[in-house]
Amino acid sequence: MDKFIPLSVPNLKGNELKYVTDAINTEWVSTSGAYIDEFESEFADYLKVESAVSCQSGTAGLHLALILSGVAADHEVIVPTLTFIATVNPVKYLYAYPVFMDCDDSLCMDMAKLKLFCQTECTFINNKLINNSSGRHIKAVVVVHVFGNMADMSALMDIAEKYNLKVIEDATEALGTYYLEGSYKGKYAGTIGNIGVYSFNGNKIITTGGGGMMVSSDTSIMKRAKYLSTQAKDDAVNFLHNEVGYNYRMTNLQAALGVAQLEQLEHFISVKKENYRIYKSSINNKISGLKVMDFREDVRPNYWFYSLYILNLDKYDRKKIIDCLANDNIQTRPLWGLIHEQKPYLNNQTYMINKAYDYYNRIVNIPCSSNLSAENVKKVLIKICSIS
Structure with missing residues (x-):
């Protein structure tokens, strides 16, 4: 039989072994270490954003993004039906309700239908978009840049501004994709909405074995993302926590891989x-x-x-x-x-x-x-x- 040709696997021919070995030799292998800071900094530089926060997975990043967008129980979130299920599951984690939208010919969310839905199926009152059929407040939209393509962000941001919707970009498949023209010329997938999320799963264009990253133009959001992803620790000496946080941290070993992958x-x-x-x-x-x-x-x-x-x-x-x-x-x-x-x-x-x-x-x-x-x-x- 011919040699197996896989669908999508990692390419680890750069400095991965060198950097991971360095992390092991310094014994910084867990959720602290220089490579985490370096990966976050270089990732932000690549995307031309102020800061980035690493996390355990793209799914963890989406969960935090929804929390940071104010999504809570009984809210609704508009999501695509054509996506991997990890896009939608975090909505359920928060006891909110997904509303499923069709795709267009880019395989990304159909913004014409989204606009029509907001116009004909909802009422905008007191700065809230209310779903007429359920009576619930639609708080956010999660848009996916499918297979490295890019959704129509210009149309989406116009809709979001009109109806006070938070925009979470699931850019887990689209690291490196950017606009060549239009109002967002030069802007990368994940850097236009309120929060962008990336994945470094083994089949993604760069990998850390697992892991993810969050970005936002709002540095206060990123500061809070770091806080929540590291167990919401308010006093590192006495282990005091004023909120429920999450163990959503990336390891230094993963970040060492990430630095080497980002170089390529x-x-x-x-x-x-x-x-x-x-x-x-x-x-x-x-x-x-x-x-x-x-x-x-x-x-x-x-x-x-x-x-x-x-x-x-x-x-x-x-x-x-x-x-x-x-x-x-x-x-x-x-x-x-x-x-x-x-x-x-x-x-x-x-x-x-x-x-x-x-x-x-x-x-x-x-x-x-x-x-x-x-x-x-x-x-x-x-x-x-x-x-x-």
Whole structure:
């Protein structure tokens, strides 16, 4: 059998071993150490923000972001249905209610539908957006920059300003993506809303094995994020705590990995861009019934995931494509199951969801690691061409 070609795995060919060994030699391996400070500082510098706060995971970051946005029990939060479930679960942690929104052709939240929902299904009174059907206060929107693409943040921020909504950017898949034009030209995914959250899971464009990061233009929010993520410790000597905090800290070992990974981020993006170009030109020009989806023209994406879209469902079946490639030891995956159809969320409100169903039925993600060789790209293409 041919050598396994994974979907998306880490690329650890830089200074990872050097920095982790240094952390071990200095015996700073837990939730304090110089690499944590360095990683946070260099991450903020890369994104051109004032500060960043590391945390245990992207999910932990989203949980804290909701808390810091004032979301509490009986509030509602608008979320996409086309996302990984970790985007939505923290809403439930706070006993709040998600309201599910459709995607547009970028796979990100449909802002036209969001605007219509706010106009026709809600009442704005006393500076609060009230959901007419539930009577609850809609406090925030969690927007996801799917697969390294970028949502229409200009439209979203206009809606948020009009209806006093907090905006949390789930940029866990979009580190390095930024606008090339428009009112947010030069702004990175995660740096436009009130709080941005990133993930360093093993399949992300850079990894610390686990871990995440939070950013905000409001330094007071970041100060409070650090406080809550480190057990809300008010007196480090006498262990006094005036609030309930969380053990959401990143370890120094993880941060050492992060520093080394961040050094290579732009290289990773350039490799992924070239492999994406090869896939797209080969499939879109030579295979009838399939195409590789575009990214937005007004952004520089990080090319995290490549989406193979089935144009002709009579000719191609999503499961058959996945199974055929798996038989040749090539890993692919379908889109996530739509979250509003998951058992914990069956009773939550949805609004005009239709495109998400179409994309769910037609998309297969194909190998996209930053260390994917040209030879393996060719193998994947040959196998896709052989499917009929």
